[in-house]
Amino acid sequence: MELKMFLLVSGLLVGSLVALGGASGSPAKGCKDNKPPVIEKDCHEPAKNRTDKKENETVKKSFPVLSLDYENVRLPFEISLWVLMASLMKLGFHLMPRLSSIVPESCLLIVVGLLVGGLIKLVGEVPPVLESKIFFFYLLPPIILDAGYFLPIRQFTENLGTILMFAVVGTLWNAFFVGGLLYGVCQLQSANLGDVNLLSCLLFGSILSAVDPVAVLAVFEEIHINELLHILVFGESLLNDAVTVVLYHLFEEFSNANTITATDVFLGVVCFLVVSLGGIVVGAIYGILAAFTSRFTSHTRVIEPLFVFVYSYMAYLSAEVFHLSGIMALIACGAVMRPYVEANISHKSHTTIKYFLKMWSSVSDTLIFIFLGVSTVAGPHEWNWIFVGATLFFCLVARVLGVIGLTFVINKFRIVKLTSKDQFIIAYGGLRGAIAFSLVYLLSCDHFPRKNMFLTAIITVIFFTVFVQGMTIRPLVDLLAVKKKQETKRSINEEIHTQFLDHLLTGIEDICGHYGHHHWKDKLNRFNKKYVKKCLIAGERSKEPQLIAFYHKMEMKQAIELVESGGGSKLPSAMPSTVSMQNIQPKRSSQERALPQLSKAREEEIRKILRTNLQKTRQRLYSYNRHTLIADPYEDGWNEMLIRRKKMKDLEKKMNNYLTVPAPPSDSPSVARARLTSDPQVRGLKSATKNIPSIKVDFASPQNPESFSVEDEFRQKGSQPKESKEDDGGLTMKVPSPEKQKKDKTPDEEPQQRLMRCLSDPGPAAEEEDEDDPFLP
Amino acid sequence: MGSTSSTLLKIPNAEVLMQETGFSPAHIIRLHDRFKALDKEGRGYLCPQDFGAIKELAMNPIGDRIIGAFFSPGKETVDFSTFVKILAHFRPVDKDRPKEPNSPEPINSRSNKLKFAFQLYDQDKDGKISRDELLKVLRAMLGMQVTEEQLESIADRTIQEADLDRDEAISFEEFRKSLEKVNIDHKMSIRFLR
Numbered sequence: 022m023e024l025k026m027f028l029l030v031s032g033l034l035v036g037s038l039v040a041l042g043g044a045s046g047s048p049a050k051g052c053k054d055n056k057p058p059v060i061e062k063d064c065h066e067p068a069k070n071r072t073d074k075k076e077n078e079t080v081k082k083s084f085p086v087l088s089l090d091y092e093n094v095r096l097p098f099e100i101s102l103w104v105l106m107a108s109l110m111k112l113g114f115h116l117m118p119r120l121s122s123i124v125p126e127s128c129l130l131i132v133v134g135l136l137v138g139g140l141i142k143l144v145g146e147v148p149p150v151l152e153s154k155i156f157f158f159y160l161l162p163p164i165i166l167d168a169g170y171f172l173p174i175r176q177f178t179e180n181l182g183t184i185l186m187f188a189v190v191g192t193l194w195n196a197f198f199v200g201g202l203l204y205g206v207c208q209l210q211s212a213n214l215g216d217v218n219l220l221s222c223l224l225f226g227s228i229l230s231a232v233d234p235v236a237v238l239a240v241f242e243e244i245h246i247n248e249l250l251h252i253l254v255f256g257e258s259l260l261n262d263a264v265t266v267v268l269y270h271l272f273e274e275f276s277n278a279n280t281i282t283a284t285d286v287f288l289g290v291v292c293f294l295v296v297s298l299g300g301i302v303v304g305a306i307y308g309i310l311a312a313f314t315s316r317f318t319s320h321t322r323v324i325e326p327l328f329v330f331v332y333s334y335m336a337y338l339s340a341e342v343f344h345l346s347g348i349m350a351l352i353a354c355g356a357v358m359r360p361y362v363e364a365n366i367s368h369k370s371h372t373t374i375k376y377f378l379k380m381w382s383s384v385s386d387t388l389i390f391i392f393l394g395v396s397t398v399a400g401p402h403e404w405n406w407i408f409v410g411a412t413l414f415f416c417l418v419a420r421v422l423g424v425i426g427l428t429f430v431i432n433k434f435r436i437v438k439l440t441s442k443d444q445f446i447i448a449y450g451g452l453r454g455a456i457a458f459s460l461v462y463l464l465s466c467d468h469f470p471r472k473n474m475f476l477t478a479i480i481t482v483i484f485f486t487v488f489v490q491g492m493t494i495r496p497l498v499d500l501l502a503v504k505k506k507q508e509t510k511r512s513i514n515e516e517i518h519t520q521f522l523d524h525l526l527t528g529i530e531d532i533c534g535h536y537g538h539h540h541w542k543d544k545l546n547r548f549n550k551k552y553v554k555k556c557l558i559a560g561e562r563s564k565e566p567q568l569i570a571f572y573h574k575m576e577m578k579q580a581i582e583l584v585e586s587g588g589g590s591k592l593p594s595a596m597p598s599t600v601s602m603q604n605i606q607p608k609r610s611s612q613e614r615a616l617p618q619l620s621k622a623r624e625e626e627i628r629k630i631l632r633t634n635l636q637k638t639r640q641r642l643y644s645y646n647r648h649t650l651i652a653d654p655y656e657d658g659w660n661e662m663l664i665r666r667k668k669m670k671d672l673e674k675k676m677n678n679y680l681t682v683p684a685p686p687s688d689s690p691s692v693a694r695a696r697l698t699s700d701p702q703v704r705g706l707k708s709a710t711k712n713i714p715s716i717k718v719d720f721a722s723p724q725n726p727e728s729f730s731v732e733d734e735f736r737q738k739g740s741q742p743k744e745s746k747e748d749d750g751g752l753t754m755k756v757p758s759p760e761k762q763k764k765d766k767t768p769d770e771e772p773q774q775r776l777m778r779c780l781s782d783p784g785p786a787a788e789e790e791d792e793d794d795p796f797l798p
Numbered sequence: 799m800g801s802t803s804s805t806l807l808k809i810p811n812a813e814v815l816m817q818e819t820g821f822s823p824a825h826i827i828r829l830h831d832r833f834k835a836l837d838k839e840g841r842g843y844l845c846p847q848d849f850g851a852i853k854e855l856a857m858n859p860i861g862d863r864i865i866g867a868f869f870s871p872g873k874e875t876v877d878f879s880t881f882v883k884i885l886a887h888f889r890p891v892d893k894d895r896p897k898e899p900n901s902p903e904p905i906n907s908r909s910n911k912l913k914f915a916f917q918l919y920d921q922d923k924d925g926k927i928s929r930d931e932l933l934k935v936l937r938a939m940l941g942m943q944v945t946e947e948q949l950e951s952i953a954d955r956t957i958q959e960a961d962l963d964r965d966e967a968i969s970f971e972e973f974r975k976s977l978e979k980v981n982i983d984h985k986m987s988i989r990f991l992r
Contacts, residue, residue: 179984436890437984507979513952514960514976520939521860522915522985528864529888530988531854534832537988540854566943572952 106137107387125491127239127390131484134394141395148399151392153459157341160389161456163381164235165348166333168259169355170378176252178542183431183439184253187447188260189293191423192230196268198419199412200226206411217471220275225475227268228461229416229482233454234258234348235389236483240452240491247504250443254450262348262456263297269460270344277468300346304353307336311354312361312557319559325370326377329362361557364570389455396458397480403473412478413485416453424448442501449494452486453479516571587668805830815879819886819905829885833878843875844868859938863918871923887914890987911986912977916970926967929953 091098110133114121120129141148177184200223207217237258241251271289275281311332318325333354340350363371424447432438439447461479464472498505526539809815809830816826834840836848849855849865858864868876868884889906903910919927919935932953940949960968960976968976 434989436987436989437981512959512976513956515980517936517939517952517956518915518973518977519980519985521919521935524858524860524939525864525915525918526888526986526988528855528858528861529885531852531858532832532836532849532864533829533885533988534835535988539988566940568940568952569944569948572955576955 103388103391104384107384107391110391111383111387123492125240125243125487125495127236127386128488128491130387130390131394131397131487134391134396135398136394137391138395138398142398148395149392150396150399151389151455151459151462153463156389156392156455156459157347158338160385161235162334162337162347162351163378163385164238165259165337165351166330166355167378167382168234168238168255169352170329170333170359170374172352172356173248173252174356176248177256180249180252180256182434184256184260186427186431187253187257187424189264191257191427192227192232192261192264193268194423194426195230195416195419196223196227196264198226198422199229199415200224202415203408203411206407209407220272221469221471224269224272224464224469225412225461225478227265227272228457229412229453229479230268230419231261231265231453231457232258232451233456234262235386235456236452236454236487236491237450239386239390240487240494241450244495244498245506246446246498247506249437250446250450250503251506253443254447259348259352260297263293263300263346265456265460266344266346267293267296273464273468296344296346297349299343300340300349301353303340303343303345304336304350304355305357307332307339307350308354308357309557311358312365315358315362315365316557316559318366322367322370325366326373329358329374330377332358361554364558393455393458393480393483397484400476400480401473402477402480403471404477405474408474409478409481413482416482420451421448424451442503445501446494446498446503449490449497452490453483454487455483458483511571513572513575516568520568584668809878811879815882819882820889820892821882821886826882829882830878833881843877844881845875859941860918860935863921863938866921867914867918884914887911888986888988890989891983906987908982909974911982912974913970915986916973919973926965926969927973928967929957932956932968 107130110130111126114126114129138148200219203226204217204219204222207222232254234255237255241254267289271285271292275285311328314328314332315325318328333351336350336354337347340347366374424444428439428444428447457479458476461472461475464475466472469475523539523543527543530537530540805827809826812823812826815821816823821829833844836852837844838848838851846865846869849868855861855864868881870880883905886905887910891906891908892904916927917923919931921931921934933949936949936953957966957968960972962972962975963969
């Protein structure tokens, strides 16, 4: 039933799209095609197909109550329509689980593109083609940023040597092998390809050789192979962009010159280094800028995600200005800024960034494949059996040979060798995609008279790799019993022991006098901790050790799970210990520690004073401000909240039984602090009873968000923080300045908002594990 | 190869060592050179001060434990063969080694690597990592940056997670199980020693 409705709606949509596409008549960019743009008159014809029938009323020469002015909104309207159609298609596939389990999404989308293109052509109009500019500037960056931001740094750096070998040497090998052999084929008399010179062939080969990140992502994401293979193929697809860019420009330049000298080759190598390293440097600079900016965003939380996106996009564009590798810049920017930005931004911003990136990359990815289909129908083709067949054949052979040869060399240097199964998957996963298509499209007609033939050939290769390889890779993976991705999360044990082993290995390396992998990693970590973190991370979080951060995250997740499983159900065996999520109390100097302890009674007194005083000031907080997101207390969430409150009450009762520390008033100060900051449920409970809106208040308040969270605490149990204001001297309680409470905010805010969210929304495909990775795990 | 074989002769028990540890002659020579470099007074054995002289090791949070691992209980010195045998734990695993049924497990097997790491935790050698021992390690690694309560809660949580037989301590089997997803062969191998 759902499916039928969906089909109906999408049919209508496609119909209108076709009609509009026809009406507007965007010109194709084929070499020999010079069709003039369609005249205005046609606008009225498809109007009849549209659901809007009102303008068919009698035309009197009076004031037009309703008029049609499509041209005004043509461009945004069409873009939106395309995006909408793409998203509906995506929806549709997931309504048909059987189909989507056999055929990867990318294939289905290409087929849809073909259909739409065919429809448009049937109507008699020219289907729009995937313009390279649109592709490179609007469609590609979100996908790459998404990949770069969530790149698993640990696996990436561990396998960097292998990845680089595949990306650089493998791509070069592919390019020259395919290019050279194609030239050989072109020389055959029977082929009628005499006018294709060596440089064209080499250029074509270099375009063809690059494994495409979009296609790889699309296919590999669905098959869930183990992380090693995933990062190898994916990393290769990202890093080979530099090689492709250099080769492309190189051969394009040479095709003008017609002679190549040794200096040119040398310059080419230098160019490669400049392009790749330059791209990375540009990306890193923007990444650091973004991290630095995020340090100051504590008062304007709402625009935090914007910084991440804009800085990254600027990195990409800046790299493109200098013809450096934009993809590498984007990856470097995302990877560099992530650990620092995540330490600085609020939880909501973090979620926003994640969602937006996933959403944009998903839409881009869908659009790319659909347009690929449409362009296939549209573009002028020149089919030449020999050329196309040879291209396909050489492409596959080159890939296989390249992988085997390189693995042979690489295995000599790897600790964990690549087996032949791994090699097969790597070779098989070398998919080509839209980047290659766009690059061919960019070729100028004058220098490359056989451009259409190239286009046809590349489309064939793309189709073959995406359809045949994409469809068969999943059964093959199952058949060969390739290890799949392990879905479980890291435990605290693993984290501790891994760190321990890191230290151990570093120590052993020092004993051996060997400056290996661990030694440098350790040095980098020290440098990072000592200098970089201080600059780029706001407040006290700069001193937080990785392990603690990991531990907090883990506790948080467990707390959420506890609540989600609801009061009344069994408690998991590992209770989040109540002392866990306390403030970081950095012991700054020995001087502070040396001060004498206050008596507990006195502390309690102070706390009471503070509590009563601060409760009064709380009223000031809720001033209206467009930049805040203060929720309406009478919103829909009311009921949910009541339910949750009840759950939390039950939960608290249960948890109280298990508490290892005595009830709050008689606690030692730090433990009391710990208790109240730790239990999100408890706190949430109390705040629910006292002041409903506070649960949903975003920390984008004009006030210092940290001060707000402090007040939150005070409301329930009253704790230490603002003591020094009231009572100087003699106080031992270190005053975590409002900034320090930042850490507090996380446990406070997260679970409450998360509770809301968790109940309704499972979130995008979990990249949770990657987020847990510390800076250099 | 001529120079290696002559240098090899100078090293006592080189053949036996190579047999036991699986190191190649080149590795043995390299390690011997390193041993001599550390043994500044040329006594033929190392004492804790020699290890202490390695400055990066001093910065390592568990540096003293590592040094302690080289010295068998009761002994004050480390001779070359012990040195090599300890370091043999970190040799990458030979995947395609033929499994002779009667031969003892190689020193660099996954199990032995884990045992070595376990011993570093378990200082009193009772076969279990108790809460205190874990706390000591955490304190060493996290140092001045966290409060005692946090350390304790982390330790509790760790034991809770790993402890399957509920004896409030982590035995070797539990240790091994908690690390089953970690690629120990990769994690505990030094490429240099191949």
